[in-house]
Amino acid sequence: MKVTDRKTEIILTAAKLFRKKGYNAVSMRDLASELGIKAASLYNHIKSKQEILSEIVLQVAERFTTHIDEIYPQEVSSIKKLEAIIQNHIEITIQQTDFLACLNNDWMHLAEENLQDYLKMRNDYEEKFRKILLDGMVKNELENRNPEIVIFSILTTLRTLYLWYSKKSSIEVEVLKKDLPKTLLNGLIQN
Amino acid sequence: MKVTDRKTEIILTAAKLFRKKGYNAVSMRDLASELGIKAASLYNHIKSKQEILSEIVLQVAERFTTHIDEIYPQEVSSIKKLEAIIQNHIEITIQQTDFLACLNNDWMHLAEENLQDYLKMRNDYEEKFRKILLDGMVKNELENRNPEIVIFSILTTLRTLYLWYSKKSSIEVEVLKKDLPKTLLNGLIQN
DNA sequence: AAACAAAACTAACGATTGTTAGTTTAAATT
DNA sequence: AATTTAAACTAACAATCGTTAGTTTTGTTT
Numbered sequence: 001m002k003v004t005d006r007k008t009e010i011i012l013t014a015a016k017l018f019r020k021k022g023y024n025a026v027s028m029r030d031l032a033s034e035l036g037i038k039a040a041s042l043y044n045h046i047k048s049k050q051e052i053l054s055e056i057v058l059q060v061a062e063r064f065t066t067h068i069d070e071i072y073p074q075e076v077s078s079i080k081k082l083e084a085i086i087q088n089h090i091e092i093t094i095q096q097t098d099f100l101a102c103l104n105n106d107w108m109h110l111a112e113e114n115l116q117d118y119l120k121m122r123n124d125y126e127e128k129f130r131k132i133l134l135d136g137m138v139k140n141e142l143e144n145r146n147p148e149i150v151i152f153s154i155l156t157t158l159r160t161l162y163l164w165y166s167k168k169s170s171i172e173v174e175v176l177k178k179d180l181p182k183t184l185l186n187g188l189i190q191n
Numbered sequence: 192m193k194v195t196d197r198k199t200e201i202i203l204t205a206a207k208l209f210r211k212k213g214y215n216a217v218s219m220r221d222l223a224s225e226l227g228i229k230a231a232s233l234y235n236h237i238k239s240k241q242e243i244l245s246e247i248v249l250q251v252a253e254r255f256t257t258h259i260d261e262i263y264p265q266e267v268s269s270i271k272k273l274e275a276i277i278q279n280h281i282e283i284t285i286q287q288t289d290f291l292a293c294l295n296n297d298w299m300h301l302a303e304e305n306l307q308d309y310l311k312m313r314n315d316y317e318e319k320f321r322k323i324l325l326d327g328m329v330k331n332e333l334e335n336r337n338p339e340i341v342i343f344s345i346l347t348t349l350r351t352l353y354l355w356y357s358k359k360s361s362i363e364v365e366v367l368k369k370d371l372p373k374t375l376l377n378g379l380i381q382n
Numbered sequence: 383a384a385a386c387a388a389a390a391c392t393a394a395c396g397a398t399t400g401t402t403a404g405t406t407t408a409a410a411t412t
Numbered sequence: 413a414a415t416t417t418a419a420a421c422t423a424a425c426a427a428t429c430g431t432t433a434g435t436t437t438t439g440t441t442t
Contacts, residue, residue, distance in 0.1 A: 024215035152355040164343040
């Protein structure tokens with residue numbers, strides 16, 4: 001019984017390289033070389049370069065989907081839900097930094113069916129997020145403001161968290177978990 | 192005297208394609224075909240594919256640099272400065288959507304010297320932004336919160352504004368100009 | 383009409399791409 | 413020890429890449 005099988009190892013290494021140089025800039029020979037083998041040997045473990053990308057992107061996308069499906073129907077305030085979503089983004093960012101970067105940068109290089117699966121998950125996620133936010137505004141838990149702008153601002157920050165996290169890892173994760181929800185939800189200007 | 196010379200036309204078309212598919216996924220033949228000519232003909236106007244990328248990225252980067260260099264030393268509140276910076280991002284987003292997308296997605300494909308120029312401009316920009324923010328916190332114009340998290344959150348939203356803008360152009364630009372600063376600076380939760 | 387410049391063309395180059403076929407080595411199972 | 417399986421290898425393929433050289437077409441200026 002292997003702790004990590006070769007396919008997983010290939011995908012993890014691919015994610016690291018894709019993140020650094022982008023999907024199209026990483027050749028199968030680059031990837032093989034990083035693993036200390038020849039390019040042809042990769043095909044004993046994976047079907048194609050495209051399969052590697054789809055495993056990376058869809059795995060993370062499913063994790064987001066699963067979480068929001070769990071949070072969405074709960075009987076708590078919209079603020080609590082938003083906080084839970086933010087925490088989840090932070091955790092995925094920490095645990096799957098490279099995968100998340102691939103999802104952000106290279107999803108458009110997914111082939112037809114994989115691309116459609118991804119886009120569906122992404123739309124469903126945004127739709128649930130939107131409903132939570134609108135619900136909070138209706139119940140006066142959140143300020144009434146253009147919801148699309150708020151959605152965009154929060155989701156964009158969460159999606160690109162990995163850019164910042166890998167640069168400033170000196171700051172404690174706990175500080176991030178405490179201060180990011182404040183920044184995103186409570187605002188900035190003194191009052 | 193030409194209204195738009197051929198080189199400019201090539202660069203504009205390239206930016207459009209780079210944005211959609213990424214720098215590495217767009218071949219010189221793709222670009223030529225989009226312009227109705229053959230790939231070799233492009234080289235009557237440009238030196239290399241790399242030159243196209245650097246013209247796109249560095250042109251936008253210089254525009255940001257110029258603006259913050261103008262705002263930075265002014266004798267106004269830090270809030271006013273931040274508002275001006277946000278307005279500038281919105282304007283560049285509207286006027287140079289494709290260029291901005293290229294800067295965000297493909298800057299890492301710049302070759303050595305171009306890459307260094309870009310990174311220097313980017314660092315200088317962030318440094319000035321940071322100083323404006325810290326100054327505002329010292330003067331109690333802004334809430335005291337982890338500045339790196341705030342910087343990240345605001346800059347990330349501004350940088351990726353183009354993603355949202357091109358999707359939701361139905362919303363008036365004026366709404367964006369009014370609501371985005373509020374969202375980024377005033378926060379969300381009712382009080 | 384002749385001369386010139388600009389901008390397109392055809393053809394081809396060497397390098398690199400993802401991938402396949404067939405073979406050999408190493409490890410696990412009988 | 414013999415057999416089977418897993419995972420590496422070499423070699424090569426057709427396609428595509430950015431780019432160059434040399435030529436022809438087009439449009440403008442003398």
